[in-house]
Amino acid sequence: MKKLVVLSGAGMSAESGLKTFRDEDGLWEGHDVMEVASVEGWQKNPRLVLDFYNQRRRQLLTTVPNDGHKILAQLEDNFDVSIVTQNVDDLHERAGSSKVIHLHGELLKSKSSADESLIYQCLEDINWGDKCELGSQIRPFIVWFGEMVPMLDAAVPLVEEADVIIIVGTSMQVYPAASLAGFAKPEADIYYIDPKPAVNSAVNHLINLAVIADKASTGLSNLLPKLLKVK
Template sequence: MSQHEKKHIVVLTGAGMSAESGVKTFRDHDGLWEGHDVMQVASPEGFRKNPELVLDFYNQRRRQLKEVEPNQAHRDLAALEKDYKVTIITQNVDDLHERAGSTDVVHLHGELLKIRSTGNPNDIKTWTEDINLGDLCNEGYQLRPHIVWFGEDVPMIETAVKICYASDILIIIGTSMQMYPAASLINYVQPDTVIYYIDPRPAISNDGNVNVIAKSATEGMKDLLTILKTDMI
């Protein structure tokens, strides 16, 4: 089968995708992330009030990322590229999809291994070490994590909408479907698009084209691979 004939799978991934790799995340029910109120460490207001706390918080997340590896679900998604055109739209800021071998990844909420200027949002660079107060861009502005904080625009959402609209199959993994605008992307697929939702505590139920697999990312992907293989025969 040639590339242009391959079905287009679009995958939306959230915190549950990386949890099995040991990436710690916050859940909406307590609003805490590594013991911090998320608004202290993931909002423009928090950064203005205590930039050192915010920089240190993300420095720790960046160090932690170097100690974890992609899990089997990441690798299974990457392997789908053999038979499908695959685009991953992730809410996660880690690089585990890329490290697993996925070649087309859209990060809705930014990337932990990038920085940007506080004075120029388009001045973005790869950055793998700590960011300290006093680290400046070439124009003299403080550097900050390239993360979309609460209250900030999500620049990639329009790109993600177009990708979802062009999908043949939509796979949703490890997301509560409560974080907007990402949660709205399910509404932008064509009516006949088949949807698979993998989550141990699914927020939506089987309905029409929606097929729920109430399992973790790794276990759910095993089931889904079997389904997709059957459909291809």
């Protein structure tokens, strides 16, 4: 069975009603990204950060996977599929995908601000004053600007071994996630799906690259017959 790796980003979940990471004006849900997605933002105003992610979590719990998520889950019938996502939602899992790596954390988890190994399921709001067993504040299980991306090391070998790579819903401009495509082997078939594909330094050097200018669900639906021919 051929190995297929999906590199997915915010555009993947946009069709489910979740906002993409940041708008063209650099704001995320009306906030400067660095206010709510950086170590400095957390240190400056932790209550604002908690409220921001509480709102995102509530929104996530009202959404459902879209057709794009479901197509990727169905591909497991024909391929050994691994999904490496920049998204912090659980829509890939809810659609049925069994192997998902979250590079930037998970919205439905929280962790201790003192010990990163203390991780908890989180389906409700995190409040200022909520403490872990060590007595430290609970924080979102999110990788912020200024922090390491621990799951990157797990993602690299998957990309290196992939026979087919699908890049979907990401501008390939946020590093280090954007660097992953560069680990593809020369003979891998690579498909880049995005309504406004940004052919930049992260992808324009790739061999066997096919660009599909469409939204995630439509692009994946159109790609599916071709993928099934090469299984």
